[in-house]
Amino acid sequence: MHILVTGAAGMIGRKLTERLLKTGTLRGRKIASLDLHDIVPAQAASTGGIAVKALTGDLADEGASARLIESRPDVIFHLAGVVSGEAEANFDLGYRVNLVGSKALFDAVRLTEGYTPRLVFASSIAVYGGPFPDVIPDDFQQAPLSSYGTQKLMSELVLTDYTRRGFMDGIGIRFPTICVRPGKPNKAASGFFSGIIREPLDGKEALLPVPRSVVHTHASPRAAVNFLIHGAEIDGAEVGPRRNITMPGVGVTVGEQIEALRRIAGEKVVGLIREEHDEAVWGLVKNWPTRFEAKRARELGFQAETSFDEIVRAHIEDELGGKVPV
Amino acid sequence: MHILVTGAAGMIGRKLTERLLKTGTLRGRKIASLDLHDIVPAQAASTGGIAVKALTGDLADEGASARLIESRPDVIFHLAGVVSGEAEANFDLGYRVNLVGSKALFDAVRLTEGYTPRLVFASSIAVYGGPFPDVIPDDFQQAPLSSYGTQKLMSELVLTDYTRRGFMDGIGIRFPTICVRPGKPNKAASGFFSGIIREPLDGKEALLPVPRSVVHTHASPRAAVNFLIHGAEIDGAEVGPRRNITMPGVGVTVGEQIEALRRIAGEKVVGLIREEHDEAVWGLVKNWPTRFEAKRARELGFQAETSFDEIVRAHIEDELGGKVPV
Numbered sequence: 190m191h192i193l194v195t196g197a198a199g200m201i202g203r204k205l206t207e208r209l210l211k212t213g214t215l216r217g218r219k220i221a222s223l224d225l226h227d228i229v230p231a232q233a234a235s236t237g238g239i240a241v242k243a244l245t246g247d248l249a250d251e252g253a254s255a256r257l258i259e260s261r262p263d264v265i266f267h268l269a270g271v272v273s274g275e276a277e278a279n280f281d282l283g284y285r286v287n288l289v290g291s292k293a294l295f296d297a298v299r300l301t302e303g304y305t306p307r308l309v310f311a312s313s314i315a316v317y318g319g320p321f322p323d324v325i326p327d328d329f330q331q332a333p334l335s336s337y338g339t340q341k342l343m344s345e346l347v348l349t350d351y352t353r354r355g356f357m358d359g360i361g362i363r364f365p366t367i368c369v370r371p372g373k374p375n376k377a378a379s380g381f382f383s384g385i386i387r388e389p390l391d392g393k394e395a396l397l398p399v400p401r402s403v404v405h406t407h408a409s410p411r412a413a414v415n416f417l418i419h420g421a422e423i424d425g426a427e428v429g430p431r432r433n434i435t436m437p438g439v440g441v442t443v444g445e446q447i448e449a450l451r452r453i454a455g456e457k458v459v460g461l462i463r464e465e466h467d468e469a470v471w472g473l474v475k476n477w478p479t480r481f482e483a484k485r486a487r488e489l490g491f492q493a494e495t496s497f498d499e500i501v502r503a504h505i506e507d508e509l510g511g512k513v514p515v
Numbered sequence: 516m517h518i519l520v521t522g523a524a525g526m527i528g529r530k531l532t533e534r535l536l537k538t539g540t541l542r543g544r545k546i547a548s549l550d551l552h553d554i555v556p557a558q559a560a561s562t563g564g565i566a567v568k569a570l571t572g573d574l575a576d577e578g579a580s581a582r583l584i585e586s587r588p589d590v591i592f593h594l595a596g597v598v599s600g601e602a603e604a605n606f607d608l609g610y611r612v613n614l615v616g617s618k619a620l621f622d623a624v625r626l627t628e629g630y631t632p633r634l635v636f637a638s639s640i641a642v643y644g645g646p647f648p649d650v651i652p653d654d655f656q657q658a659p660l661s662s663y664g665t666q667k668l669m670s671e672l673v674l675t676d677y678t679r680r681g682f683m684d685g686i687g688i689r690f691p692t693i694c695v696r697p698g699k700p701n702k703a704a705s706g707f708f709s710g711i712i713r714e715p716l717d718g719k720e721a722l723l724p725v726p727r728s729v730v731h732t733h734a735s736p737r738a739a740v741n742f743l744i745h746g747a748e749i750d751g752a753e754v755g756p757r758r759n760i761t762m763p764g765v766g767v768t769v770g771e772q773i774e775a776l777r778r779i780a781g782e783k784v785v786g787l788i789r790e791e792h793d794e795a796v797w798g799l800v801k802n803w804p805t806r807f808e809a810k811r812a813r814e815l816g817f818q819a820e821t822s823f824d825e826i827v828r829a830h831i832e833d834e835l836g837g838k839v840p841v
Binding site for chain 2: 280318327328329330331332333334336339342343346347349350353354430431
């Protein structure tokens with residue numbers, strides 16, 4: 190089993206790499222080699238008989254994608270992309286990386302004779318745009334309100350068409366917000382969803398810029414990796430022609446997030462959350478999707494946490510060595 | 516008022532041109548000039564003070580789109596495209612014309628400083644793919660099952676994003692099947708929907724390759740031109756951010772089509788329809804969408820026929836000089 194991961198130096202890419210190196214198998218086969226691609230070298234060492242190679246480059250460069258798949262990986266995890274805020278701020282970069290880069294990779298696969306790898310693509314619920322019903326069903330229209338969502342959806346469409354034509358065997362995974370995101374606070378408008386859990390657990394103050402009544406859907410980084418692995422292993426015939434699947438998650442209010450933190454880490458930790466309304470953040474967040482039905486994903490065996498308590502515990506286990514601060 | 520029409524030599528392009536030359540105004544302003552673009556020269560002469568120019572070329576060629584809009588048309592009707600069957604049979608041509616060509620035109624507009632024309636794009640209900648509910652609501656997912664539908668939908672998405680960003684003022688018109696299509700029978704799988712009306716009215720036999728119970732949605736060529744004109748004139752603010760609109764039409768069974776023909780043209784004409792089941796055509800048609808709600812289009816003032824009788828009469832008026840054969 191030869192695997193390629195693009196965007197391997199990102200948060201999800203690193204966690205996926207860790208998991209693949211730890212389990213050592215995919216689709217019931219032993220992993221022999223793992224190519225990690227990104228614009229900066231991914232940090233991972235060969236281990237347990239798995240040959241790890243860090244490759245750098247830009248998928249949109251002439252010939253870059255073709256070189257990357259010359260070794261014919263059996264499974265490609267295509268995670269590379271610029272994030273929502275960056276795609277909105279930098280028009281050219283967003284289209285180049287998120288659309289042209291993805292299409293270049295898909296075309297390289299298409300043009301390789303007798304080669305139809307499973308390609309798992311990291312898409313996003315940003316393919317949806319409001320107004321929304323209370324719970325978004327799987328058959329709801331995709332009408333993105335961002336360049337990022339547009340680029341992800343266009344890539345999804347190419348994936349579906351190329352799969353239908355037998356050029357590859359694609360599965361698109363529409364991620365909800367990944368929470369608790371480890372690492373430093375970033376400037377993403379969605380950052381506070383993780384910040385109000387991560388920072389207090391680290392003994393630091395966190396700002397809450399929106400009302401506690403805001404509803405949003407979350408899945409842990411651990412669940413995100415599970416989605417990708419299941420996306421690599423699932424039977425394509427079972428999926429059928431609609432290859433892009435909205436993932437399940439935990440739909441909760443910000444207030445419920447905070448109550449989960451209180452139950453697990455106590456009053457003192459929760460006391461580090463300071464409400465400071467931010468009109469700019471609120472202006473974006475109020476138009477975001479709230480809850481997803483994700484019936485199809487569940488039926489296909491994709492699993493997320495079922496409560497926000499589980500999401501907080503996953504963070505404590507995976508990032509804090511299981512220790513809750515007292 | 517300066518207007519550009521791409522795909523001007525096609526059936527809808529010719530009818531749109533005729534209408535524009537006849538009415539002489541658009542958006543309440545006098546039409547001064549009309550540029551007709553296609554891969555072959557469109558046949559139309561300057562008339563009534565409107566300067567008509569036939570231009571030929573391929574929108575996807577380097578610089579072709581930029582040259583085409585150098586004169587800064589106030590309204591662009593973008594009808595150019597290869598049809599469904601051709602896009603499926605010829606992968607490279609379909610993506611080149613329907614995706615790269617459209618994006619090249621949209622990008623040329625984007626890159627022209629201080630220029631945000633109304634751009635009316637001819638899209639298609641092929642952006643939808645089954646399985647379908649009995650009546651497809653406006654918020655139903657777009658999951659195309661053809662390369663044509665994929666390319667149209669990708670172009671729609673670029674149109675929406677570019678409009679949201681203020682690069683242009685786009686409106687996408689999702690056409691139902693246009694019926695009765697004038698001219699010779701063609702090889703399109705949908706051809707019989709027109710053929711069973713047009714050929715008998717011309718004294719010729721027509722084959723019916725599917726069961727009479729098949730339901731499908733139709734609008735006349737006249738209605739199609741009305742959609743485009745209304746798309747050019749409608750207030751963009753009223754449309755909002757969802758810029759691609761599924762048009763209304765007449766959803767009927769093939770049996771009801773035939774009954775309308777019988778009411779209008781009599782038994783002898785209907786007797787020219789010969790049922791001859793074609794498994795290949797049926798295999799395609801049975802997966803096509805049946806009825807659309809098109810609530811939004813109606814609310815926005817798009818109007819189609821309300822009965823198939825009207826569609827038959829429109830054909831008789833527009834193509835047969837008002838004369839029903841006896």
